[in-house]
Amino acid sequence: MIAQLQGRLVEKNLTDVVIDCHGVGYLVEISLHTYSQLPDNEQCKLYTYMQVREDAHRLFGFAEKSEREIFKLLLSVSGVGANTARTMLSSVAPTQIAQAIASEDVRTIQSVKGIGAKTAQRVILDLKDKILQVLDNPEISIVASNTGRDEALSALETLGYARKQAQKVVDKILSNQPDATVEDLIKQALKQL
Template sequence: MIEYLKGKMTQKNPTDVTVECGGVGYFLNISLHTYSLLPENENILIYTFLQVREDAHTLFGFMEKSEREIFKKLISVSGIGASIARTMLSSLSPGQIIEAITTENVPEIQSVKGIGAKTAQRVIIDLKDKLGEIDSSGQISTLQRNSHKDEALSALETLGYTRKQSEKVVSRIIRNDESASVETIIKLALKNL
């Protein structure tokens, strides 16, 4: 995957931008949120996401890593393609999307063109628990606790415990000791399972 492009912005439109890097011009699809953050000068660093399909390789550009993370989470939802995700990020800011999902605000998500009630509910159901590493201001937070929890749960699954039974025990352990290491969480969970 192409992590980012750093080069000269040769063309700028509300829906796309062209960035020249090493003599090659890259066409990037962007949201209105990214467009509003584009600098006036020609030099730019823009984060990217490459979507590979049978009929096309499409490059998307984002001025913020957090917006790219939200985009990737949105397209993971059944019924949300790249164009609808881009429309969502054009209609609502990343912070508004996170807030709408975490507060289960169906009308807010449904206000985006192309999203009906069922799709809005699916977005909320699929993403409500997956936005832990992105806070409501749109910044990617480095909550060690979440990664420790995920690592511990993965390890317990590998050891043969179901995620459902492990989740309750691990959550209780983290609630009692937020700074617990992955090893400590696993050891305590094994005693309680």
């Protein structure tokens, strides 16, 4: 299998790129997260995953190894195919997906187009234990089940803040102060937003 490609970026589109590796052009499907990290018409390196099926051979590329690992984990979930996994990585940053799975945040996963409540719950159920083992990232941790977290996020959403932005701030506050009350979370988040 092809584990990585390094070469000159010949063509760059939102959903795929062509990388010239010593005269051979590889069409590689990418997420928007990877697209934003790629240079224009320069040397680049992508970590890849090759999906071989009876009707197609598809090559997926990722700017980071961690994104590739999350993609492979998502493919292991029943009902999540390559297109859905790529859409998830395009809609939500890979670290946010991992954080959402680790903290059982169904709402964040369900915010991805095409993911319903049942699929979001299945993703969490199947991957909760695996996500922390695969990704050795101190930023991703199981946030203590704090009911105030959800209440604070709802309040911040009501005040007009984007959920993804508010979630980053609230999770950061909770990692420093796991016992923070709803009021404390909202006050501190408003100072940082």
